[in-house]
Amino acid sequence: QVFNRRASRSKQGKVNDPKKWVWSPEPTHEPLIPKWMFDELVARRQARRGSRDGNTKNAHPATRRTYLLRGMVFCPCGRRMHGNNRHGAAYYQCWPRNNNRGKPSAYHDHPKAVYLREDAILDAIGRFFTDRVFGPDRRHLLAADLDQTDDHAARQRQAERERLQRMLADLTRRQESMIRQAQDGDPDDPFTKALRTSYNDLEKQKTTALAAVADLDAADDAELTRPGPDDAALLDALPELTLHLTEAPEELLRRLFETTQLAVRLHDDGDRVTITITLPADAVPDIADAAERINDTMPSTHNTPGQTPGACVDAVRAPGRIRTCAHGSGGRVLSNATTALTCANPVTPFRTLDTWPRWAHRCSKRRPVGTSGVLEHH
Structure with missing residues (x-):
């Protein structure tokens, strides 16, 4: 369940930034799609925002021409650059000030054009x-x-992944040893309680290591492979x-x-x-x-x-x-x-x-x- 998706005090209920959304600790119902798929679809939609398919003339009556690379040229700020014809030559320009009136903080370090x-x-x-x-x-x-090709970063990630996998194997082995010792001991014995505490500490280390491996896998997926x-x-x-x-x-x-x-x-x-x-x-x-x-x-x-x-x-x-x-x-x-x-x-x-x-x-x-x-x- 997600709360605060829309502003409650505005007349039209303006959509809040996703950073301001409040997520419930546990899901309240079965999700229709996984969250990673939702995030990817939203990112694709945002990337295509304001750009139509095809290269036919705009329906606006003042349209006089089309631009060959329309929708394919991107500014460093992430915005699509739009076509502009000056002095008989076609340009693609990014003019964020024209589309961000009243928001001086948006693209504050962006050139004027x-x-x-x-x-x-x-x-x-x-x-x-x-x-x-x-x-x-x-x-x-x-x-x-x-x-x-410089694959130094990929080799570093692979070495780090192997180190984490060895750590996970060692943590699992130590946890199994603690379980065997705890099974033979008295539950109220201080030694058994200490084993339980140590087991939980090892479990936290495993969780951290698994998260690090997941980050490495995500970095590999994001990077174009050789x-x-x-x-x-x-x-x-x-x-x-x-x-x-x-x-x-x-x-x-x-x-x-x-x-x-x-x-x-x-x-x-x-x-x-x-x-x-x-x-x-x-x-x-x-x-x-x-x-x-x-x-x-x-x-x-x-x-x-x-x-x-x-x-x-x-x-x-x-x-x-x-x-x-x-x-x-x-x-x-x-x-x-x-x-x-x-x-x-x-x-x-x-x-x-x-x-x-x-x-x-x-x-x-x-x-x-x-x-x-x-x-x-x-």
């Missing part, structure tokens, strides 16, 4: 799909990325194509992005973007068909996106000029970056992600452009 340019992100996505998903060297690139050779075979089911996503029809691109569950996430430091896709094993035929349709619509004489040496484009900037830059500056520049790819068991979805890091400010003080790679697996 964050802009992410669409053509730069689409160019990065095109290079990723061409090289890492449909390219002839995708297997070799994946193997090279796996060799550089794929094996059999998992990488999922890539072989996809055709080898050279895609030109920057000039492909929007409806075909949208189908490919939705099938692969594309997500673009801007990092807290504002200098990196992580591009993530998920390839479900049962959706591989649909992904291959969407890619082949895109390939059929493109002329074969085009160059692969992003292959021009030294090319770079404006990725994050406010229309005209970013407010935090010096007068006449153009914002930030997206440079070349390292990439990473992972696979999963063919019966489960797997993610590939691409990190395009280190944009350099073109302000009064320049920062060096660097590269970094991130490898995750789910």
Whole structure:
């Protein structure tokens, strides 16, 4: 039973924050679904809040266009960035102040506005799909990325789990010994009472150790695991194509992005973007068909996106000029970056992600452009 879910003094009964809910010590009835499932469904609903399915035009009469990556671009604050067209270019922006009037504490450390340019992100996505998903060297690139994977945290968790399991086995053995001694003794004997107290202390230690093991298991589930050779075979089911996503029809691109569950996430430091896709094993035929349709619509004489040496484009900037830059500056520049790819068991979805890091400010003080790679697996 949960109390205080809604405010009792407001006219419309505003829903209180879950932190203010009061839970009864014991369940009052059989739950319809487990609490973990309820929490997961609520999280998914919140993640999709304010975003409709599909990419058709909004029903608002003032709608003039659609945005290819609508609902797929995320700000570091967790909000979906919405499309904005300025000076003939499409941007994705996060403007929390516009949606949090009267709540100065919400996103207090958030910049006034964050802009992410669409053509730069689409160019990065095109290079990723061409090289890492449909390219002839995708297997070799994946193997090279796996060799550089840092699994130090996973190995530490495994070592800690083994230590806790040894502790649990020792605690269980000691408890069984105490039970045998207590069975032969007088219940009122001080020694027997001391055994009972020691047994309860060991039980508390077991409970703490089991909770720690559960936390380690949860951390393993949350972290993308390292794929094996059999998992990488999922890539072989996809055709080898050279895609030109920057000039492909929007409806075909949208189908490919939705099938692969594309997500673009801007990092807290504002200098990196992580591009993530998920390839479900049962959706591989649909992904291959969407890619082949895109390939059929493109002329074969085009160059692969992003292959021009030294090319770079404006990725994050406010229309005209970013407010935090010096007068006449153009914002930030997206440079070349390292990439990473992972696979999963063919019966489960797997993610590939691409990190395009280190944009350099073109302000009064320049920062060096660097590269970094991130490898995750789910």
